[in-house]
Amino acid sequence: MSTTPFTEEALADWLSDIAGTRGPLSLTRIGAGQSNLTYLATDGDGTEVVVRRPPLGHLAASAHDVAREGHIMASLADTPVPVPEIFGTTDPDGSVGPLRVSDAPVVAMSVIPGTSLNSPDAAASISPEARSAAATGLIEAMVTIHEVDLVATGLDDLASHGPYAERQLRRWSNQWEKTKTRELPALDALTERLRAAVPEQTETVLVHGDLHLGNIIVDKETGNVNAVVDWELTTLGDPLADIGSLLAYWPTQDGPNLPGFDAALEPGFPDAEELAQHYLSRTGRSRDALDFWHVLGLWKVAVIVEGVVRRTRDVPANASSGMALPASVVEVLVDQATVLADQVGI
Structure with a gap:
């Protein structure tokens, strides 16, 4: 099992060919994501490229497919959806011709100027007006994706x-x-409740699958959304699923809130209901199934966090900025989802 993200000399040669870097690179882990690993590669002249690869260690089949992510973003290049430019993707085994860039696939993309609002400090670095604009821009980006x-x-x-x-x-x-x-009967019970409450699906659209403040890059002055990133969970499905996931991540003043997702408690950000209303007003869609997707969003995030706990336990280097999520977060999310399910009759 490899604990080295890249073969750095091969990575430098590859990025020289596709992105114009020169010579050796310095690599810095960026972002607060706990899934695919994202690095800023910088050469001696200051040229920067973002490279992304799956977590280290054993992975579940079909998970963390950065090549698929790269394909999606490249396909959106000529649409109004703001995405980075994709320079290239390695083969599934991390190779490009004779170069072995990594032990896993790697995608290389352009650096997008701005900031990711993945912490209260990041949110505090922009004005309340820019925070409001960022939230509006997030919903507008979601509408554009759909x-x-x-x-x-x-x-x-x-x-x-x-x-x-x-x-x-x-x-x-x-x-x-x-x-x-470990076993978690409360999650199993919630799964069965969701299976029994599946709403009718009337349309199929491109669904980002993980759209929240941490997965947009915004202008520091205006809050305008410069890019939507992290397309790992993107698929075709029900548009309300994206709003449900966003509500699952969005913090409340009373809590409890998912660690790392409390940036939106800063002044200027709307609350979750305002977000939902903005989306529904923009699209004319009914909110009839939204409660189901909110509960499913919390349930899904609980499963995702459990995967993060497992990967960090198995390979500590996977933790973002050395931060390991405690397993107790999973129980908190399941409890939230169960309470909401009780309230809405699921």
Whole structure:
């Protein structure tokens, strides 16, 4: 099992060919993400490229597919969706011709100016007006993603057009079984409640799958969204799923809140209901199924956090900025989801 993210000489040669870097590179881990690993590669002239690869260690099949991420962003290059420029992607084994860049696939992309609002300190670095603009821009970016022409972008075959809720429940239930560190009957009970409450799906759109403040890059002065990043969970499905996931991440003044997602408590950010209303007003969609997707969002995030706990336990170097999420966060999320399910009749 490798604990080295890249073969640095091969990485330098590859980025020289596709992105114009020169000579040796310095690598700095960036972002607060606990899944795929993202680094800023900088050469001696100051030229910068972002490179992204899966976590270190053993991975569940089909998880952390950065090559698929690169394909999605490249497909969106000529749409209104703001994404980085994709310079290139290695083969699945991390090679490019004779170069072995890594032991896993790597995608290289442009650096987007701005800041990611992944902490209270980051949010405090911009004005309340810019925070409000960032939240508005996040919803507008979501609307734009849901408007993508799947056929024109070549993304129509990205995933099944079958019922999304059933697919999500199947995928994340399987993920739980593969990554769980202990039994959690409350999560199992919630899974069955969700299966019994699946709403009818009336449309299929491009769904980002993980859209929150930490996955947008905004202008520090205006709050305008310069890019949407982290397309690992993107698929085809029900548009309300993206709002449900956003509500699952969005903090409340009373808490409890997911560690690392409390930036939106700073003045200037709207509350969760305002976000939902903005989206529904912009799209004309009904909120009838939104409570289901909110509960499923909390349930899904609980499964994702369990995977983070497992990967960090197995390979501590996977933890972002040395921060390991405690397993207790999973129970907190399941409790929140269960309370909400009780309130809305799921």
